[in-house]
Amino acid sequence: xxxxxxxxxxxxxxxxxVRILKLLEPEELCVCQITAVLDLAxxxxxxxxxxxxxxxxxxxxxxxxxxxxxxxxxxPNPYAPAMLTLIRSILGEDDVIAADRRxxxxxxxxxxxxxxxxxxxxxxxxxxxxxxxxxx
Amino acid sequence: xxxxxxxxxxxxxxxxxVRILKLLEPEELCVCQITAVLDLAxxxxxxxxxxxxxxxxxxxxxxxxxxxxxxxxxxPNPYAPAMLTLIRSILGEDDVIAADRRxxxxxxxxxxxxxxxxxxxxxxxxxxxxxxxxxx
DNA sequence: CATATATTTCGTCATATGACGAAATAACGA
DNA sequence: TCGTTATTTCGTCATATGACGAAATATATG
Numbered sequence: 001x002x003x004x005x006x007x008x009x010x011x012x013x014x015x016x017x018v019r020i021l022k023l024l025e026p027e028e029l030c031v032c033q034i035t036a037v038l039d040l041a042x043x044x045x046x047x048x049x050x051x052x053x054x055x056x057x058x059x060x061x062x063x064x065x066x067x068x069x070x071x072x073x074x075x076p077n078p079y080a081p082a083m084l085t086l087i088r089s090i091l092g093e094d095d096v097i098a099a100d101r102r103x104x105x106x107x108x109x110x111x112x113x114x115x116x117x118x119x120x121x122x123x124x125x126x127x128x129x130x131x132x133x134x135x136x
Numbered sequence: 137x138x139x140x141x142x143x144x145x146x147x148x149x150x151x152x153x154v155r156i157l158k159l160l161e162p163e164e165l166c167v168c169q170i171t172a173v174l175d176l177a178x179x180x181x182x183x184x185x186x187x188x189x190x191x192x193x194x195x196x197x198x199x200x201x202x203x204x205x206x207x208x209x210x211x212p213n214p215y216a217p218a219m220l221t222l223i224r225s226i227l228g229e230d231d232v233i234a235a236d237r238r239x240x241x242x243x244x245x246x247x248x249x250x251x252x253x254x255x256x257x258x259x260x261x262x263x264x265x266x267x268x269x270x271x272x
Numbered sequence: 273c274a275t276a277t278a279t280t281t282c283g284t285c286a287t288a289t290g291a292c293g294a295a296a297t298a299a300c301g302a
Numbered sequence: 303t304c305g306t307t308a309t310t311t312c313g314t315c316a317t318a319t320g321a322c323g324a325a326a327t328a329t330a331t332g
């Protein structure tokens with residue numbers, strides 16, 4: 001059991017991965033959206049997401065070439081839900097987290113074709129087609 | 137704020153440090169007691185304790201040559217209390233933690249002079265003076 | 273003061289980790 | 303099939319980390 005907690009513990013021990021968890025609180029996101037917000041190499045983001053998934057904190061869904069991640073509801077790791085609950089209750093006013101969220105809002109305004117072209121998930125509203133590229 | 141959570145997150149990301157936190161749940165302990173239970177070099181234990189203290193999870197008290205640590209009540213780190221609460225609620229049935237506790241009970245039977253000679257803190261019962269060395 | 277003891281700090285080592293670019297894989301469309 | 307695209311895996315690098323022994327520090331005693 002301790003090794004299961006170790007997975008969760010190590011997963012949230014990195015600030016980038018905490019940022020990812022906070023980004024995913026409101027809704028599921030595509031890898032390319034997370035990558036754009038964090039401004040890291042896709043390989044790095046993929047590795048972080050993989051670690052979070054192995055710790056039972058994230059769930060993955062594929063839609064064509066696109067891969068979406070969301071916070072885990074039920075989890076094979078018994079310690080993941082409690083830790084996710086804790087993280088939901090904190091950092092609400094943090095500068096870094098707030099900046100990430102503002103950036104995400106802008107990224108979600110980008111024409112899908114310019115960022116992550118593909119089918120819009122049915123449970124999300126259709127994005128604006130304004131052809132402007134925001135500051136990133 | 138994220139850097140404060142990072143401290144707590146990294147601190148509990150190591151299983152040895154989680155074992156220390158679980159050992160300290162019932163009561164304050166001396167470094168030499170923790171060292172004996174974990175069976176690690178004193179230098180290693182000291183470093184772990186230092187990290188936990190810097191994260192605001194532990195509080196230190198000196199009594200002569202001896203240094204005692206206990207879980208922090210109030211903490212300069214806003215995230216420490218919630219994390220300690222979470223850790224108190226888990227791993228109660230874990231094999232490693234249970235073995236540590238059994239070992240600690242034996243260590244507390246050792247004549248003080250053989251393990252950590254010195255003044256018995258006034259809020260602890262006087263230990264048995266049976267001159268036997270238990271299996272460690 | 274010298275000696276003893278408990279703990280902490282320092283230095284070293286083996287291993288882990290977060291970053292990246294390159295390569296591999298998965299999926300799609302012509 | 304080939305070309306394109308999104309993501310993942312692999313390999314590399316710089317740095318961090320957990321372990322240890324040695325040295326330094328803090329404390330007590332004669």
